[in-house]
Amino acid sequence: xxxxxxxxxxxxxxxxxxxxxxxxxxxxxxxxxxxxxxxxxxxxxxxxxxxxxxxxxxxxxxxxxxxxxxxxxxxxxxxxxxxxxxxxxxxxxxxxxxxxxxxxxxx
Numbered sequence: 001x002x003x004x005x006x007x008x009x010x011x012x013x014x015x016x017x018x019x020x021x022x023x024x025x026x027x028x029x030x031x032x033x034x035x036x037x038x039x040x041x042x043x044x045x046x047x048x049x050x051x052x053x054x055x056x057x058x059x060x061x062x063x064x065x066x067x068x069x070x071x072x073x074x075x076x077x078x079x080x081x082x083x084x085x086x087x088x089x090x091x092x093x094x095x096x097x098x099x100x101x102x103x104x105x106x107x
Contacts (some may be wrong), residue, residue: 003042006026007066010035014070032067032089039063044101056102063094083088 040063047055067090075082 003046006039010039010066010070011073013078014074015080029085029089032086033093033096035093036063036067036090037093039066040094040098041101044098048105051059056098060091060094060098063098064091067091067094 043059043062044055047073052058064087068087071087071090072084074080074097
């Protein structure tokens, strides 16, 4: 349930117009990194609860694929744009957060 609410919220944020100051700081990439890291952890928990044999790579792949899908959706919205940089930040966050969550669960 939490995963579906989170994915719905990410979808909504991904299609809404964005306004804010433009800076040289990579705040946008940091936001993507964190948001899709959280997404991967939620997928990880979802897969663990369903007793999947392996949850690590499926969560990284699912979060990254959702992020890629959101970038494709944005390419069709006039006030949004497709970004390979955002996709890289999404996948990086998914991988790093999954590693941290996996290590935390083992400990």
